[in-house]
Structure formats: C-alpha cells, structure tokens
Amino acid sequence: MTRINLLKPNKENLNIFLILGALFFLLAIYDFCLNNFQGKNITSFLPGFISFFTPLIFGMIGLFFIRIEFSGIKQLDNLNKNINTSNFNAALSISIILLIIFSVAPLLNWFILEATFFGDSKEACTGDGACWVYIKTWFNRFMYGMYPNAEQWRVNATFIIVLGLMGAGYFFPLRYKKYLTFYYVILLPIISFFLIYYLISGGEFGLVWVETGAWGGLSLTFIVSFFSLIFCFPIGMMLALGRRSDLSVVKYSSLSFIEFWRGVPLITVLFMSAVMFPMFLPDGTYVDKLIRVIVAITLFEAAYTAEVIRGGLQALPRGQYDAAKSLGMGYWRLHLLVILPQALKLVIPGIANTFLALVKDTPLIFVVGLLELVGMLNLAKTNPEWLGFSMEGYVFAGIIFWIICYSMSKYSQSLELKYKTDR
Amino acid sequence: MNAQENMDTRGIEFGFGFLNKAASFDIQFSLIDYDGSMSYARAYLVGLLNTLLVSFIGIILCTLLGAVIGVARLSPNYLIRKTASFYIEFFRNIPLLLQIFFWYFAALRALPMPEDAPLLLGSSFMTIKGLYTPAPIWNNFDVFMIALIIALVIIFFFNKFAKKKQEENGTQYPKFFISLGIFILIPALTFLIGGVGVSWSFPVLKQLALTSFTFEGGMGIPPELIALTLALTLYTATFIAENVRAGIQGIVKGQKEAAASIGLTPSQVLKLVVLPQALRIIIPPTTNQYLNLTKNSSLAAAIAYPDLVLVFAGTAMMQTGRAIEIVGITMATYLTISLSISLLMNWYNKRIAIQEK
Numbered sequence: 018m019t020r021i022n023l024l025k026p027n028k029e030n031l032n033i034f035l036i037l038g039a040l041f042f043l044l045a046i047y048d049f050c051l052n053n054f055q056g057k058n059i060t061s062f063l064p065g066f067i068s069f070f071t072p073l074i075f076g077m078i079g080l081f082f083i084r085i086e087f088s089g090i091k092q093l094d095n096l097n098k099n100i101n102t103s104n105f106n107a108a109l110s111i112s113i114i115l116l117i118i119f120s121v122a123p124l125l126n127w128f129i130l131e132a133t134f135f136g137d138s139k140e141a142c143t144g145d146g147a148c149w150v151y152i153k154t155w156f157n158r159f160m161y162g163m164y165p166n167a168e169q170w171r172v173n174a175t176f177i178i179v180l181g182l183m184g185a186g187y188f189f190p191l192r193y194k195k196y197l198t199f200y201y202v203i204l205l206p207i208i209s210f211f212l213i214y215y216l217i218s219g220g221e222f223g224l225v226w227v228e229t230g231a232w233g234g235l236s237l238t239f240i241v242s243f244f245s246l247i248f249c250f251p252i253g254m255m256l257a258l259g260r261r262s263d264l265s266v267v268k269y270s271s272l273s274f275i276e277f278w279r280g281v282p283l284i285t286v287l288f289m290s291a292v293m294f295p296m297f298l299p300d301g302t303y304v305d306k307l308i309r310v311i312v313a314i315t316l317f318e319a320a321y322t323a324e325v326i327r328g329g330l331q332a333l334p335r336g337q338y339d340a341a342k343s344l345g346m347g348y349w350r351l352h353l354l355v356i357l358p359q360a361l362k363l364v365i366p367g368i369a370n371t372f373l374a375l376v377k378d379t380p381l382i383f384v385v386g387l388l389e390l391v392g393m394l395n396l397a398k399t400n401p402e403w404l405g406f407s408m409e410g411y412v413f414a415g416i417i418f419w420i421i422c423y424s425m426s427k428y429s430q431s432l433e434l435k436y437k438t439d440r
Numbered sequence: 441m442n443a444q445e446n447m448d449t450r451g452i453e454f455g456f457g458f459l460n461k462a463a464s465f466d467i468q469f470s471l472i473d474y475d476g477s478m479s480y481a482r483a484y485l486v487g488l489l490n491t492l493l494v495s496f497i498g499i500i501l502c503t504l505l506g507a508v509i510g511v512a513r514l515s516p517n518y519l520i521r522k523t524a525s526f527y528i529e530f531f532r533n534i535p536l537l538l539q540i541f542f543w544y545f546a547a548l549r550a551l552p553m554p555e556d557a558p559l560l561l562g563s564s565f566m567t568i569k570g571l572y573t574p575a576p577i578w579n580n581f582d583v584f585m586i587a588l589i590i591a592l593v594i595i596f597f598f599n600k601f602a603k604k605k606q607e608e609n610g611t612q613y614p615k616f617f618i619s620l621g622i623f624i625l626i627p628a629l630t631f632l633i634g635g636v637g638v639s640w641s642f643p644v645l646k647q648l649a650l651t652s653f654t655f656e657g658g659m660g661i662p663p664e665l666i667a668l669t670l671a672l673t674l675y676t677a678t679f680i681a682e683n684v685r686a687g688i689q690g691i692v693k694g695q696k697e698a699a700a701s702i703g704l705t706p707s708q709v710l711k712l713v714v715l716p717q718a719l720r721i722i723i724p725p726t727t728n729q730y731l732n733l734t735k736n737s738s739l740a741a742a743i744a745y746p747d748l749v750l751v752f753a754g755t756a757m758m759q760t761g762r763a764i765e766i767v768g769i770t771m772a773t774y775l776t777i778s779l780s781i782s783l784l785m786n787w788y789n790k791r792i793a794i795q796e797k
Contacts, residue, residue: 281771
C-alpha cells in the first residue's frame with residue numbers, strides 16, 4: 018500500500034478514496050436536507066455565506082476523491098466520464114442534484130403524500146397538499162363542459178367510433194391501400210362531421226338537441242382540434258402550391274393570404290370571427306359560433322402549414338420536376354405523384370410542430386365564450402363553493418395537455434424515422 | 441353591402457372619428473400619462489406601448505435563457521444535458537395560455553400580502569399586488585441619454601475602424617473591452633461634469649384602511665406583467681434553445697479542426713469561425729420566435745394586463761361598438777409589426793447568405 022496523498026486520488030488506494038468520497042457526498046446531501054427541510058444548520062459555526070455553500074463544497078470534495086481514471090470499476094468510470102470530468106463539471110453536477118432534491122421533495126409532498134384523494138366535498142381536504150377531490154367532483158364538467166350528464170354517452174360513443182374509423186385504415190386489405198388517402202382526406206372528415214352533427218348535437222332520431230354553447234371541456238378541445246387539423250392540411254397544401262404558381266394572380270393572392278394570417282395573433286382572428294364577421298352577413302342568417310371558430314383556426318393554421326410545405330417543395334432538386342415533365346406528366350399528376358410525396362416526407366417535423374401549435378392554441382377559444390378544458394377550469398375556479406383550488410385545476414390540465422402534445426411529438430418523430438430515405 | 445345594412449340597423453356609422461373622442465375609461469398600468477378624459481387614440485397608444493414593453497422584456501429574457509439552455513443541451517455533463525432537455529420538453533408541451541393562468545391565478549396568488557412581505561435584496565418587496573422595487577429619480581436625464589447615444593455612435597465607428605485595420609494589416613484590437621469601456625466611461629463622465637444625478641425612491645409600506653395596505657414610492661410592477669413575462673419567457677426560451685442547439689450542431693467538426701490547424705486559439709475559433717456560422721443558422725428561426733412572442737403577448741387580455749388587445753379590441757370596442765374599425769386597426773398594427781420585421785429579416789438573410797459562385 019502506497020502512502021495516501023489526499024490531493025491526488027490514485028488507483029492504489031481506490032477503496033479508501035471511494036469510501037471518503039461517498040462519505041463526503043452523503044454528508045453534502047444530509048447537510049442540504051437538514052438545512053432545507055428540518056431548518057437545522059449543522060454548520061452554523063461557520064460564517065454566513067460559507068455555511069450556505071457547505072453542501073456544494075462537501076459534494077465537490079466527495080466527487081474530487083472519486084475522480085480516479087481507469088479505476089477498473091465500470092460504473093465508476095462511467096460516472097466520472099459523464100458527470101465528473103473536472104472540478105467545474107462536478108460543481109455543476111452537485112448543484113443540479115441538490116436542485117432536484119430541493120424541488121422534488123416538496124412536489125412529491127404536494128402531489129401524493131399530503132394530498133387528499135378520497136371524499137366528495139371540500140371539507141374532506143384538510144391536508145397541506147393537493148385536493149384531488151376537486152378534480153374528481155368536477156371531472157365530468159372538465160371533460161364534457163355543460164353537456165347534460167345523462168347524454169354524455171353520446172360524446173363518448175362518437176369519439177370511440179371516430180377513433181375506430183381512424184384506426185381502420187391500418188387494417189385495409191392490400192388491394193384497397195390506394196384508396197387510403199382518399200379515405201383519410203375526404204371520407205373520414207365527412208363521416209365524422211355527420212357523426213358529430215347527429216350524435217353529439219342531436220335533434221333527430223329521438224336524441225335531445227344540445228346546443229353548441231353547452232359543449233365544452235376536453236371533448237370540445239378534441240372536436241375543434243380534429244376538424245381544424247383535417248381541414249388546415251389540404252388548404253395549406255393548396256396555398257403552398259399557389260405560392261409557387263406561375264400565374265401571378267394565384268401567386269400573389271396566396272402570398273398575401275399567407276402573410277396576412279401569419280402576421281396577426283390568433284386572438285384577434287377569433288375576435289374578428291366573433292364580432293366583425295356577423296356584421297357582413299345578410300340579415301337573419303346565423304352561422305354557429307363553433308363553426309366560425311373552427312373556420313378561423315383552420316385558416317390561421319393553414320397559413321402556417323403552407324409555409325412549412327413550401328419549405329419542403331423548395332428543398333426538392335429541380336431535376337425531379339424536369340424528370341416528371343419529360344415523362345409527360347401534367348401539373349396535377351406531377352405534383353400529386355412525384356413532388357408532394359417527397360416534399361411532405363421532408364417536412365414531417367414542421368407539420369407536426371404546426372399541429373402541436375394548433376392543439377395548444379385551442380384554449381384561446383374562450384374569447385368567443387366557448388369553454389374547453391382551460392375555460393372550464395376558470396369557470397370552476399370562480400364557483401363560491403370551491404374557491405382556492407385553482408392550482409390543482411391548472412396542474413391537472415397541464416398534465417393532460419402535456420401527455421397529448423408529448424405523445425404527438427414522439428409519434429411524429431417515429432413517423433420521420435419510418436419515412437426517412439437516403440437520397 | 442350587408443355590412444352597411446347591418447350597421448344602419450344598429451345605428452352605427454363607419455368612420456374613424458371616434459378616435460378623437462374622450463375614452464372615459466381608466467387603464468391600470470401605463471407608460472405614458474393617461475386618464476379617462478383623453479382620447480381613444482391615446483388609449484390605443486397606451487395599449488400599444490404596453491404590448492411593446494412586455495414583448496421587449498420577454499425577448500431579452502428568453503434570448504438569455506434560451507442560449508443558456510441550448511448550450512446546456514449539448515453539455516458533456518449527463519445531468520445538465522438531461523435537465524435541459526427535460527426543461528424543453530416540459531414547457532414546450534403545455535399551452536401558453538395555461539401557463540399564463542398558472543402563474544397569474546395559482547403561483548402569484550400564493551405570495552404574501554403587502555404587510556407581511558419580506559424584504560428582498562434589502563430594498564424590494566414581492567407581494568400579491570406585484571413587485572415593488574426602488575425607482576431611480578434622474579436629474580438631467582436627457583444629458584445622460586445623449587451621452588449614451590454618443591457612446592453608441594463612437595462604438596459603431598470604432599468597430600468599423602478596427603475591422604478595416606484587421607483586414608489591412610492584421611492588427612487586432614480587444615474590440616469587446618474597448619467598446620465596453622466606452623459604453624461605461626462616457627455616460628459615467630456626465631455624472632462628474634454634466635450635472636447628471638440619480639437618487640432612489642424606496643417603496644414604503646402605507647396603511648390605506650384598517651386591513652388594507654399598499655406600498656408608496658418606488659416602482660410597482662403589476663403581477664399581470666410579471667405572470668405574462670414569466671410565461672412568455674419560459675415558453676419561448678424552449679424554442680430558442682432548440683434553435684441554438686441546431687445552430688451549434690450545424691457546424692461540421694472539420695471547420696473547428698481546420699481553424700485550429702491554422703493556429704487560431706480556442707477563443708478565436710469560437711469568435712471567428714464557429715459563432716459567425718452558427719448565428720447564420722440561428723438568427724432567422726429565432727426572429728420568427730420573437731415575432732411569435734410579440735403575437736402571443738396578446739394573450740395578456742386573458743389576465744387583464746392592459747395590452748393592445750385588451751384596451752383597444754376589448755374595452756374601447758365594448759364602449760363604441762365599432763367592431764369593424766377597431767378589429768381592423770388592431771390587426772393592421774400587428775400586421776405592420778410582423779411584416780416590417782419580416783422585411784428586415786429578408787434583407788439580413790440576403791446580406792449574410794454565403795456568397796457562392
């Protein structure tokens with residue numbers, strides 16, 4: 018055994034340095050936890066700001082001791098390589114670890130340990146943590162808005178059928194595969210529209226009519242996003258093609274259309290659809306608020322989609338156009354069969370981002386008085402019997418939106434990989 | 441024309457004459473003098489300035505945060521890399537409106553009342569009614585501003601001169617430090633010889649009624665502005681971080697190696713080779729994000745921060761009923777901001793584009 022030099026951790030005394038390092042590291046965390054959660058300061062004999070930094074200093078000493086190259090222990094080498102390459106890195110790592118401890122512990126407390134899960138009234142919530150009873154009580158409102166409780170099966174049924182129809186394309190027999198695009202772009206929206214019109218709205222076949230003003234909650238988020246998504250894509254594609262057209266009328270009208278919608282905030286577009294648009298209608302005609310909102314969002318997002326698709330069109334080499342033309346293809350055959358399939362593949366991430374933005378923009382429809390999930394939260398928050406639970410509501414909605422958006426972005430990444438071809 | 445008929449039946453005339461009438465409503469927070477007796481045009485200006493204020497603060501903060509997170513995303517340190525990507529995935533996938541509501545209705549409502557607020561940094565108070573900080577009171581503020589402008593002009597010409605010298609015979613000046621020196625020195629001189637002075641007014645707790653307190657003096661930043669800035673910054677920074685990451689990753693390794701092999705020091709490699717190329721990739725999408733931030737600041741209407749949309753398309757429209765004119769003006773304003781920045785961007789893109797033969 019060689020002599021131990023504390024300033025130079027070496028492989029010969031590996032075990033001693035490992036134990037020392039672990040001790041210091043644990044001391045750092047212990048000191049930090051005592052300081053923050055128990056209010057005790059075991060290093061209070063040191064001057065103020067040094068005492069504040071003791072966890073960091075202890076942690077750095079600990080990491081310094083275990084920074085031994087080629088120790089022969091795989092885990093230790095990995096650890097050193099990833100978070101402990103130098104003193105500076107060690108300091109950053111320690112800060113992050115302490116920060117995680119600092120934020121996770123209270124969050125865990127609030128979310129689970131001190132939260133109330135059971136009960137059916139406000140009185141059940143006595144702990145310091147979250148009151149999930151609030152979410153439980155209001156769950157139906159958050160999901161369906163003011164839709165009558167007895168009729169909510171209609172909303173569920175519609176969503177299940179539409180989801181089933183969307184999944185059905187996956188099981189198409191091979192010889193019908195060529196109709197897949199037609200099915201998704203034209204047939205499915207029409208079927209879904211009629212489903213929503215007859216089943217959710219009702220009024221016929223013995224179903225009670227429910228006005229669109231009563232629709233709300235998460236189901237309205239889905240309805241608005243679904244239709245806007247379906248319509249904004251073809252419109253955006255046409256605009257993108259129009260912008261690259263040789264006819265200057267088409268070109269400049271597409272251009273100004275795109276630039277107009279991209280230049281204004283969605284909230285003013287919704288204002289326009291709510292207060293300005295009815296002014297231009299002939300007397301006595303009335304367009305449903307929900308339809309106006311869907312049209313507004315569709316046109317708004319179509320402009321963004323158009324710009325994304327244009328990027329893909331521009332990225333294609335000229336040779337593709339020339340080759341297709343030399344085969345005698347006309348404008349539509351050229352674009353539908355050669356150009357667009359390649360261009361769209363290139364812009365999958367961009368389109369996914371636009372769709373994500375659309376879903377995240379739906380809460381804005383509160384400005385015209387339609388209350389989807391976030392709008393319902395704000396309504397529930399003002400209920401005098403349930404004051405003071407806004408935090409739970411927003412956290413709940415945040416989790417739901419996060420799951421939707423995160424899974425959408427992961428799905429788009431997998432699509433991107435699936436259609437990736439080397440050129 | 442349907443619109444004409446509709447307006448006739450509702451007794452509304454088309455025209456912009458209403459802009460000169462007295463607005464007769466109050467605005468909580470204003471950068472310029474305003475009260476109810478002033479015109480609608482003045483109210484419009486107040487709203488516009490408030491929009492620009494929140495966008496300006498938001499853009500500066502989200503650039504700083506985004507740059508840090510973007511670099512952290514590429515850190516060799518596993519923990520930092522993962523924390524940065526967690527931050528990005530977390531804030532990017534939650535609707536901005538929800539985040540604004542969260543900060544305003546949930547997080548900032550948990551702050552103490554003015555009478556229980558602890559002292560921050562020796563002079564500020566963070567309360568449920570907003571942040572109160574000391575406010576500077578200037579003497580001869582205009583002299584100071586002129587000095588600042590002069591300093592900027594000198595820095596501009598100095599940088600031009602330094603660039604010319606470098607291209608002529610390779611002499612390099614420590615451009616950054618000299619610029620910083622000029623920027624600090626010249627305005628500082630005005631304190632000595634220009635008669636410029638600054639004193640601070642501190643916020644002091646004042647009792648309005650038995651249980652109602654407020655702060656007097658100092659600068660009060662309303663909670664609406666804080667919530668909005670926080671949400672806009674945290675949300676937009678995620679996109680900017682991704683742009684920064686893409687920009688840095690977009691530079692092939694060979695560039696750095698080539699630069700090092702001709703004898704440039706690491707800081708020179710960064711300054712002369714990596715940054716100019718990375719910025720070319722980073723700046724266009726980042727400007728887009730700035731525009732988005734400006735447009736998203738219109739969500740302020742949801743938490744009653746008096747921005748353009750709330751003041752003009754909200755209150756003013758409610759009072760006058762002139763939907764077409766007001767929505768038109770509001771949209772035209774945003775459109776002007778967007779299009780002028782787009783044009784500037786196109787010009788910039790052309791200027792920095794690689795000159796290929």
